[in-house]
Amino acid sequence: MLSTLHHPPRSLSRFLPSKSKPRSFHTKPILSSSHPIIEQPHASSTSPPQSQILSIRHSLLSRHVTATQLAESYLTRLKLTEPQLNSFLHLSNNVLKEAQAIDEKIRRNEDVGPLAGVLVGVKDNICTVDMPSTAGSKVLENYCPPFDATAVKRVKELGGIVVGKTNLDEFGMGSTTEASAFQVTANPWDVSRVPGGSSGGSAAAVSARQCVVSLGSDTGGSVRQPASFCGVVGLKPTYGRVSRFGLMAYASSLDVIGCFGSSVADAGILLNAVSGHDRLDATSSKQEVPDFTSQFVSATLLESKPLKGLRVGIIRETLDNGVDTGVKSAILGAVSHLEELGCTLSEVSLPTFSLGLPAYYILASSESSSNLSRYDGVRYGNQVVADELNALYEDSRAKGFGSEVKMRILMGTYALSAGYYDAYYKRAQQVLQSSFMCGQEKFHPSACVRTLIQKSFKAALDENDILISPAAPSAAYKIGEKKNDPLAMYAGDIMTVNVNLAGLPALVLPCGFVEGGPAGLPVGLQMIGAAFDEEKLLKVGHVFEQTLQDCRFVPPLVADGFAQ
Numbered sequence: 398m399l400s401t402l403h404h405p406p407r408s409l410s411r412f413l414p415s416k417s418k419p420r421s422f423h424t425k426p427i428l429s430s431s432h433p434i435i436e437q438p439h440a441s442s443t444s445p446p447q448s449q450i451l452s453i454r455h456s457l458l459s460r461h462v463t464a465t466q467l468a469e470s471y472l473t474r475l476k477l478t479e480p481q482l483n484s485f486l487h488l489s490n491n492v493l494k495e496a497q498a499i500d501e502k503i504r505r506n507e508d509v510g511p512l513a514g515v516l517v518g519v520k521d522n523i524c525t526v527d528m529p530s531t532a533g534s535k536v537l538e539n540y541c542p543p544f545d546a547t548a549v550k551r552v553k554e555l556g557g558i559v560v561g562k563t564n565l566d567e568f569g570m571g572s573t574t575e576a577s578a579f580q581v582t583a584n585p586w587d588v589s590r591v592p593g594g595s596s597g598g599s600a601a602a603v604s605a606r607q608c609v610v611s612l613g614s615d616t617g618g619s620v621r622q623p624a625s626f627c628g629v630v631g632l633k634p635t636y637g638r639v640s641r642f643g644l645m646a647y648a649s650s651l652d653v654i655g656c657f658g659s660s661v662a663d664a665g666i667l668l669n670a671v672s673g674h675d676r677l678d679a680t681s682s683k684q685e686v687p688d689f690t691s692q693f694v695s696a697t698l699l700e701s702k703p704l705k706g707l708r709v710g711i712i713r714e715t716l717d718n719g720v721d722t723g724v725k726s727a728i729l730g731a732v733s734h735l736e737e738l739g740c741t742l743s744e745v746s747l748p749t750f751s752l753g754l755p756a757y758y759i760l761a762s763s764e765s766s767s768n769l770s771r772y773d774g775v776r777y778g779n780q781v782v783a784d785e786l787n788a789l790y791e792d793s794r795a796k797g798f799g800s801e802v803k804m805r806i807l808m809g810t811y812a813l814s815a816g817y818y819d820a821y822y823k824r825a826q827q828v829l830q831s832s833f834m835c836g837q838e839k840f841h842p843s844a845c846v847r848t849l850i851q852k853s854f855k856a857a858l859d860e861n862d863i864l865i866s867p868a869a870p871s872a873a874y875k876i877g878e879k880k881n882d883p884l885a886m887y888a889g890d891i892m893t894v895n896v897n898l899a900g901l902p903a904l905v906l907p908c909g910f911v912e913g914g915p916a917g918l919p920v921g922l923q924m925i926g927a928a929f930d931e932e933k934l935l936k937v938g939h940v941f942e943q944t945l946q947d948c949r950f951v952p953p954l955v956a957d958g959f960a961q
């Protein structure tokens with residue numbers, strides 16, 4: 398049965414550009430001695446992004462700059478750009494103090510960690526001990542957790558400085574940050590557009606160089622889609638690679654903490670910092686964490702076909718209907734670039750692809766309705782004054798949750814309720830049984846879809862090293878455009894949700910532009926890998942990024958803001 402899920406490669410002619418001309422590769426080393434302390438952003442600059450983390454480390458250890466100077470420089474840019482962006486919900490009061498402590502250590506010739514002096518933004522559904530953590534919800538307004546999430550703890554232990562908490566759709570439910578209870582974040586490429594979501598604040602902050610890297614969470618695409626909209630790198634690790642301890646649960650079987658950076662190297666270095674088993678999260682994996690940084694070979698050392706022999710599968714269904722033409726041609730340009738790098742291309746089919754969206758919204762809503770039951774004003778969450786206990790529960794939830802969250806809770810409770818189980822879950826199961834011949838096997842209905850999705854990915858990844866697709870069917874759209882059309886908004890998750898259902902790692906990185914805004918709008922390419930093979934994704938992504946020509950990486954807002 399499995400092999401029938403994976404169709405043999407068809408002709409690639411409709412995906413491949415008619416002529417592919419050889420390219421000469423950029424030859425900039427990652428760490429040149431003339432590398433600026435902080436990349437001076439120019440909107441017109443098309444040179445590939447260099448690792449800011451490595452650059453900062455080099456500058457600090459060679460005493461070219463202090464951590465305090467660096468922090469001040471980022472904070473200045475943050476102050477200039479934040480009034481237009483609203484990326485952050487809270488800013489830390491300790492940034493300069495922590496930077497001074499790093500300077501002190503360097504002065505005393507003590508070891509500093511690999512993230513020393515690196516300003517990190519943290520999505521506000523990830524707990525931090527010294528700042529509020531609200532998940533973008535009124536139900537947690539002013540809540541200050543008594544602990545750091547494991548990922549945050551690891552960042553701090555390695556010298557990273559948490560600069561603030563970034564805006565998000567309430568509890569991660571949304572695709573634009575418009576469902577935040579507090580503010581809407583704008584896209585640095587065009588402030589009249591959304592940055593994507595739900596980790597829109599984390600993506601916008603890195604895109605606008607308000608911080609060096611950031612942490613987000615990805616349940617159905619919330620790291621990858623905003624990375625695509627904001628023109629930055631977003632990495633969704635394999636489920637279990639990064640501890641979820643301290644991540645406020647949306648849908649526990651899908652949630653992962655992910656990494657944003659302005660280069661593939663930075664996202665990989667951050668992943669290295671936060672990965673690994675954690676006894677506080679029973680689902681965190683004991684799988685060994687390789688040194689992802691060993692992948693980041695300087696572009697000068699690349700051979701002419703640096704990805705020779707790498708088998709890349711283009712997921713047929715993701716380039717069919719419903720994808721904007723500009724996005725499609727940017728992806729085809731990326732396909733052609735991969736071919737020039739030496740990759741062997743083929744077209745693969747994931748017949749279960751279209752099942753991902755309905756399965757995701759049933760599972761995610763069901764899990765969230767259960768996870769969010771704890772916010773009743775007694776066990777968790779802000780409490781309203783009421784005359785009796787039931788009214789206290791009801792009013793605390795009614796006032797605490799926004800409309801999108803309430804809709805998800807209703808959908809999930811409905812899907813899980815005994816009376817409707819047959820009408821929805823079971824019917825979905827029967828359709829699947831006839832289409833995919835599950836036969837007499839007794840699957841839990843939702844598990845059935847997930848199992849089929851996992852199997853079809855596995856079949857495709859047995860024959861390919863990586864799979865590629867757009868990260869989203871469109872580039873960033875206008876603020877308000879889809880706010881009142883939830884189904885259109887949900888449909889935008891089509892490229893990403895399957896990956897969460899299968900628990901696989903995926904990397905999104907800029908690959909081109911479409912028209913729109915003052916300087917064009919970025920398009921992200923999604924690369925999907927086998928479970929726990931982030932290393933390969935990072936290697937391929939790095940080579941792709943460092944050899945990409947004529948792609949802009951810095952939004953106009955930053956160039957303008959920086960010049961002020």
Ligand code: GLN
Pocket residue numbers: 568569570571572594595614615616617618619620647761890
């Ligand atoms: N947009 C999707 C949703 O609203 C994904 C969100 C996420 O990954 N947190 O569920």
